[in-house]
Amino acid sequence: xxxxxxxxxxxxxxxxxxxxxxxxxxxxxxxxxxxxxxxxxxxxxxxxxxxxxxxxxxxxxxxxxxxxxxxxxxxxxxxxxxxxxxxxxxxxxxxxxxxxxxxxxxxxxxxxxxxxxxxxxxxxxxxxxxxxxxxxxxxxxxxxxxxxxxxxxxxxxxxxxxxxxxxxxxxxxxxxxxxxxxxxxxxxxxxxxxxxxxxxxxxxxxxxxxxxxxxxxxxxxxxxxxxxxxxxxxxxxxxxxxxxxxxxxxxxxxxxxxxxxx
Amino acid sequence: xxxxxxxxxxxxxxxxxxxxxxxxxxxxxxxxxxxxxxxxxxxxxxxxxxxxxxxxxxxxxxxxxxxxxxxxxxxxxxxxxxxxxxxxxxxxxxxxxxxxxxxxxxxxxxxxxxxxxxxxxxxxxxxxxxxxxxxxxxxxxxxxxxxxxxxxxxxxxxxxxxxxxxxxxxxxxxxxxxxxxxxxxxxxxxxxxxxxxxxxxxxxxxxxxxxxxxxxxxxxxxxxxxxxxxxxxxxxxxxxxxxxxxxxxxxxxxxxxxxxxxxxx
Ligand SMILES: Nc1ncnc2c1ncn2[C@@H]1O[C@H](COP(=O)(O)OP(=O)(O)OP(=O)(O)O)[C@@H](O)[C@H]1O
Ligand SMILES: [Mg+2]
Numbered sequence: 001x002x003x004x005x006x007x008x009x010x011x012x013x014x015x016x017x018x019x020x021x022x023x024x025x026x027x028x029x030x031x032x033x034x035x036x037x038x039x040x041x042x043x044x045x046x047x048x049x050x051x052x053x054x055x056x057x058x059x060x061x062x063x064x065x066x067x068x069x070x071x072x073x074x075x076x077x078x079x080x081x082x083x084x085x086x087x088x089x090x091x092x093x094x095x096x097x098x099x100x101x102x103x104x105x106x107x108x109x110x111x112x113x114x115x116x117x118x119x120x121x122x123x124x125x126x127x128x129x130x131x132x133x134x135x136x137x138x139x140x141x142x143x144x145x146x147x148x149x150x151x152x153x154x155x156x157x158x159x160x161x162x163x164x165x166x167x168x169x170x171x172x173x174x175x176x177x178x179x180x181x182x183x184x185x186x187x188x189x190x191x192x193x194x195x196x197x198x199x200x201x202x203x204x205x206x207x208x209x210x211x212x213x214x215x216x217x218x219x220x221x222x223x224x225x226x227x228x229x230x231x232x233x234x235x236x237x238x239x240x241x242x243x244x245x246x247x248x249x250x251x252x253x254x255x256x257x258x259x260x261x262x
Numbered sequence: 263x264x265x266x267x268x269x270x271x272x273x274x275x276x277x278x279x280x281x282x283x284x285x286x287x288x289x290x291x292x293x294x295x296x297x298x299x300x301x302x303x304x305x306x307x308x309x310x311x312x313x314x315x316x317x318x319x320x321x322x323x324x325x326x327x328x329x330x331x332x333x334x335x336x337x338x339x340x341x342x343x344x345x346x347x348x349x350x351x352x353x354x355x356x357x358x359x360x361x362x363x364x365x366x367x368x369x370x371x372x373x374x375x376x377x378x379x380x381x382x383x384x385x386x387x388x389x390x391x392x393x394x395x396x397x398x399x400x401x402x403x404x405x406x407x408x409x410x411x412x413x414x415x416x417x418x419x420x421x422x423x424x425x426x427x428x429x430x431x432x433x434x435x436x437x438x439x440x441x442x443x444x445x446x447x448x449x450x451x452x453x454x455x456x457x458x459x460x461x462x463x464x465x466x467x468x469x470x471x472x473x474x475x476x477x478x479x480x481x482x483x484x485x486x487x488x489x490x491x492x493x494x495x496x497x498x499x500x501x502x503x504x505x506x507x508x509x510x511x512x513x514x515x516x517x518x519x520x521x522x523x524x525x526x527x
Contacts, residue, residue, distance in 0.1 A: 089465040094392035106474030
């Protein structure tokens, strides 16, 4: 497998002086799914903004063999799609179709290809028939899916998803996981920021954990990370599980995909 | 979902923009004293309305919502306009004069704006906003303006929602004392709203450039003038020419004089 993203010694400081990223280095292989875990405010979104060249940090970023700089930026963006945390930022056109075809049109495809790509993307997220709907009037889950379709229609090699399942109900999440499986099987490289350990367990190949120091503290195979309870606890990714059996309140470690007996 | 689209909905947005603008322009430039012309304009608009799927009830409902605003603005005109007094009202030392000029101006505003509103309601009901924007774009309206309208349409509700949430958060913690403090709270709220809007704009712009935006709005939807468009436009133009040139009056005149001739025989 070839290396598709390489980040080394990336630093970013926001204009107001807040540290966004603190000496971040890691690599991503082509076709793998990497889940990025981390508590709130640890720099995950900031990292994505740097990878897409929206924010310009100090350090070295290489994407698809190209150094991220002004000259290569356009080419890199052709192959990399990013879905924002808030779908209202992603959907800015009057109708869903306008939004989904926005990317492919800018890629310079002709009208037929654009329509085809957009239809395909909408079908993948199960939103056929929503073409002329106004994004403002969609439900939150529909907005989330439409937002993903706006990027899928560009058929990127790398997908950056910032908390794609937050605010979705359990059934929508499991549907969404199916979409991710489809993308995985197409050989796409996925970078997913999430707080959802269940999602991580389902789809991650490797996991990157961000700490309060705004840098990765651990990277590794998903089993290895998810089984490292101390690491997860220290980084606020799990909490002591407290619950009640009639009158008895008791606490124990948090475990996922496992129903304990009492 | 409607099963059939009316003729007016099938027309190219450009056709509608041009013809409706032409009608409004002609109406506005017609002196108010030519009352008969306005009757004809009314008939023309009715005829246009006939080609849409909306019922007169729906149109009237919307027109009735808008008319009061116009009325409110126009209401005071008869009193303030200088000119020949036609009626004056004296309450002790107050004197209100209504002038002929004022009444005509009042009528001018009311008649023209009612007819325009009528036309706009029909236009609005048969054109989606995005089609309207695309029509404007194709008519070479400056792109920046079109985009501004598009974003306004998309985000005005988001903004209103945000403002409403802030108000709610405030009122949940406000128990009706120290009203001076409230002004400060209001100031903060406006500030927060401004910053949020600004940052949202930045994020939206990022979302656009990531998807390859380079300053040009492109669209898959292609509009083409059909025979229907041409027929519609020709129909409108012919009607307008007839009304403006007073052709209808002349024909009427001919009929009347023809009748005289007939009687004379
Ligand atoms: N526009 C900004 N200006 C200043 N500081 C910012 C800005 N955006 C984020 N930060 C700060 O940068 C740090 C990293 O923020 P970031 O949004 O990347 O966190 P995150 O890991 O995505 O968190 P979350 O899980 O809550 O989305 C935080 O300390 C945050 O306060
Ligand atoms: Mg974030």
